[in-house]
Amino acid sequence: MKYxxxxxxxxxxxxxxxxxxxxELDELAVVMGIxxxxxxxxxxxxxxxxxxxxxxxxxxxxxxxxxxxxxFITEGKELSTCISKVSDTTGKYVFMxxxxxxxxxxxxxxxxxxxxxxxxxxxxxxxxxVCLFVTDxxxxxxxxxxxxxxxxxxxxxxxxxxxxxxxxSGQNVTVLDFINNMMCKKKGSxxxxxxxxxxxxxxxxxxxxxxxxxxxxxxxxxxxxxxxxIGDLKGGDIVLDINNNTLSLRIGRIKSKTFxxxxxxxxxxxxxxxxxxxxxxxxxxxxxxxxxxxxxxxKLNQSVEKEILTSxxxxxxxxxxxxxxxxxxxxxxPAVWRAIENTWExxxxxxxxxxxxxxxxxxxxxxxxxxxx
Amino acid sequence: xxxxxxxxxxTVALFLGGAMLLTSYVTxxxxxxxxxxxxxxxxxxxxxxxxxxxxxxxxxxxxxPEIFVCVFGKCAxxxxxxxxxxxxxxxxxxxxxxxxxxxxxxxxPETPDIxxxxxxxxxxxxxxxxGIENITKISIFIFFLISLFIIxxxxxxxxxxxxxxxxxxxDHSFYEYLQAAHTELMNPFGETVVFLMFADKIKNxxxxxxxxxxxxxxxxxxMLVVIRSVAVLGVTISISAVPxxxxxxxINIKNMITRIETLYSFLLLILGFFKVSIIYCAISRLTAYxxxxxxxxxxxxxxxxxxxxxxxxxxxxxxxxxNWGTKYAAFFxxxxxxxxxxxxxxxxxxxxxxxxxx
Amino acid sequence: MIITLAAFxxxxxxxxxxxxxxxxxxAVFLLLFTLSLALAILISAGVKTISPIKAIQTLFDxxxxxx
Numbered sequence: 124m125k126y127x128x129x130x131x132x133x134x135x136x137x138x139x140x141x142x143x144x145x146x147e148l149d150e151l152a153v154v155m156g157i158x159x160x161x162x163x164x165x166x167x168x169x170x171x172x173x174x175x176x177x178x179x180x181x182x183x184x185x186x187x188x189x190x191x192x193x194x195f196i197t198e199g200k201e202l203s204t205c206i207s208k209v210s211d212t213t214g215k216y217v218f219m220x221x222x223x224x225x226x227x228x229x230x231x232x233x234x235x236x237x238x239x240x241x242x243x244x245x246x247x248x249x250x251x252x253v254c255l256f257v258t259d260x261x262x263x264x265x266x267x268x269x270x271x272x273x274x275x276x277x278x279x280x281x282x283x284x285x286x287x288x289x290x291x292s293g294q295n296v297t298v299l300d301f302i303n304n305m306m307c308k309k310k311g312s313x314x315x316x317x318x319x320x321x322x323x324x325x326x327x328x329x330x331x332x333x334x335x336x337x338x339x340x341x342x343x344x345x346x347x348x349x350x351x352x353i354g355d356l357k358g359g360d361i362v363l364d365i366n367n368n369t370l371s372l373r374i375g376r377i378k379s380k381t382f383x384x385x386x387x388x389x390x391x392x393x394x395x396x397x398x399x400x401x402x403x404x405x406x407x408x409x410x411x412x413x414x415x416x417x418x419x420x421x422k423l424n425q426s427v428e429k430e431i432l433t434s435x436x437x438x439x440x441x442x443x444x445x446x447x448x449x450x451x452x453x454x455x456x457p458a459v460w461r462a463i464e465n466t467w468e469x470x471x472x473x474x475x476x477x478x479x480x481x482x483x484x485x486x487x488x489x490x491x492x493x494x495x496x
Numbered sequence: 497x498x499x500x501x502x503x504x505x506x507t508v509a510l511f512l513g514g515a516m517l518l519t520s521y522v523t524x525x526x527x528x529x530x531x532x533x534x535x536x537x538x539x540x541x542x543x544x545x546x547x548x549x550x551x552x553x554x555x556x557x558x559x560x561p562e563i564f565v566c567v568f569g570k571c572a573x574x575x576x577x578x579x580x581x582x583x584x585x586x587x588x589x590x591x592x593x594x595x596x597x598x599x600x601x602x603x604x605p606e607t608p609d610i611x612x613x614x615x616x617x618x619x620x621x622x623x624x625x626x627g628i629e630n631i632t633k634i635s636i637f638i639f640f641l642i643s644l645f646i647i648x649x650x651x652x653x654x655x656x657x658x659x660x661x662x663x664x665x666x667d668h669s670f671y672e673y674l675q676a677a678h679t680e681l682m683n684p685f686g687e688t689v690v691f692l693m694f695a696d697k698i699k700n701x702x703x704x705x706x707x708x709x710x711x712x713x714x715x716x717x718x719m720l721v722v723i724r725s726v727a728v729l730g731v732t733i734s735i736s737a738v739p740x741x742x743x744x745x746x747i748n749i750k751n752m753i754t755r756i757e758t759l760y761s762f763l764l765l766i767l768g769f770f771k772v773s774i775i776y777c778a779i780s781r782l783t784a785y786x787x788x789x790x791x792x793x794x795x796x797x798x799x800x801x802x803x804x805x806x807x808x809x810x811x812x813x814x815x816x817x818x819n820w821g822t823k824y825a826a827f828f829x830x831x832x833x834x835x836x837x838x839x840x841x842x843x844x845x846x847x848x849x850x851x852x853x854x
Numbered sequence: 855m856i857i858t859l860a861a862f863x864x865x866x867x868x869x870x871x872x873x874x875x876x877x878x879x880x881a882v883f884l885l886l887f888t889l890s891l892a893l894a895i896l897i898s899a900g901v902k903t904i905s906p907i908k909a910i911q912t913l914f915d916x917x918x919x920x921x
Contacts, residue, residue, distance in 0.1 A: 124867065131864060135618065144603075144607050247602050247605065250746070251732075251742060252745070306735075675921045783882075789878065789879050789882055794883050798886035801861070801862065801887075802889060805890055805897055806893075809903075809905045810905050810907040819911075820907060823920040823921045824911055824914050824919075827914060
């Protein structure tokens, strides 16, 4: 009896160790990126799959410098159909757990992306940290783009997305962030917009989403003004123009606080306070010594405020609350929000926003003046 | 006595921790305010547990069916006890299904539920055969392991937490708070009624302080998990099937510390094992007592087989179990967790007053 | 079905001999064993309509006791 029990226990261990659902590494098609291209009624899905034997290829590894990835183009009515067709082509189980990015073309974005996000959220393998992009090219072209420092374009794109907080060129938007925005009160989303220039990826602003549909675009200049308020900025470069001379500054630390305020007349307005510490990167005209640090800082504050106001007026015209002002009002004062909820689209276009930028240049670098007189 | 106070306290804490898999039944209702009904249920649980403690004070070192028989007489006492067998079976089924559906859904999607259920119940039966005393002996070690993990991932997720995810406060309707608090109170706090089955194995004073401390420790652990999930997921917590698992998937420290949710799945398994083993042990003991057996050892496997079969037919999908958990479970548990113990206490008080008057 | 019967064979072999000499224990064991075996055979045969939890749900819906 004892040996019977031991035998049964050992047999159970085999099952417990996951043999039933086990997949050997060579049976998996590891997906790194998904591209969705909508044409008419059906979808064209580009799935970037790793070719493990070509990863780290050089003289020693790989098959004579062959690409470490393959792109599979499949068609179908739904995203799930397209992805399952990849296993028909590869003969391998499509493993989505390592998927890093989802690239959507403009048609798919304009039509509404929630059905794709629903698939990405519902799948138990996929993570909510998948980064989103919109492109005016086909996802296939994006997945074949040159990636000089990373072997795989999907990894290149995910690194670009991760690097957005360090620059003023975009916002890292994951599936979780997008869904969060959709579930917030009338909040729009910004998704990085990419294009190809000479076969290389270029980030050019952001796509503006109202709900799950793309309704417009913001170019890089307009986007900067938006990012001052909503971006979780950790770095970035600013070029300041003073009397036809330029100074370059780098963001060291930024703290942006945006909150709704109820004034004496019972009208609600938004206050945005941006505080930051900047490093002086270049000042060949020696403006710091010429007009003084205070004047430079004053001009910097005015320049940033102007940038924000310009972006604000453009985004107000679009009628999409990408800043989340409505959601802020709801979180601070639900009763006030309920009174204005139905007219929020119009109110947003006219809402007063008080911006105050307060920067300081804390570091001027290894030189204290300029050689030029 | 066979169980010491410290072991019992940590066992109760781990029993409550088993609800980490089931927080979606509350987050589904109150979304980002899930911490409110959780806190409410935590405080109300002391009121419920005080009823059990009063019962144990009036009948020290007697377990639940013995108290029923003393108070209601043999017939009625046995009838109520059989009802409790059914209640314990249902909650054991529910918890077993939660564990097996989690593993089948997230870890081994092609394995049928029944395989997991059978193996899981088999493992629990091995533990139950060794007795509640031995189950409680490992509770301290397991508790510290789990607490360490929870604190660690709380720290790792600090950068992704936002205070604004808790706002606005008290924006749900009273009915929603009531539903969520009632659900949370009945499962898992109210399920601590199961420990009354082991009141004869521990000194009365130790049992009382162990139950209180266990609820405090377990309640704090649960609150930490709920608060962490809300702080990270915000409003999206309401559409998450297992919020604490989703939250752990987001941990990515320099691409080095990543994919630690697999570790969490093992801890969830251990917590589920603890909870189901304790309820399984209670069912076996209760059945043995009601059928006049000296020991439950010979019926443990049969009870386990029955439990596995019942789990297999109870729910067809995760949607069924969420439906049960959010809409019906609280009402089903209320008579067993609150009404019958209250009534029992009332009868005892009236009886004693009557005896004193005589 | 074979696995179900094998599992119950294991239960029989491990527990039946422990009930030797005690009629009550043997009776209880046989009752529980038969009950769970019958249920397991029905489930293996594909009959999954006997669900106490679904019965409770139906009763509660009838009595309008649910959220």
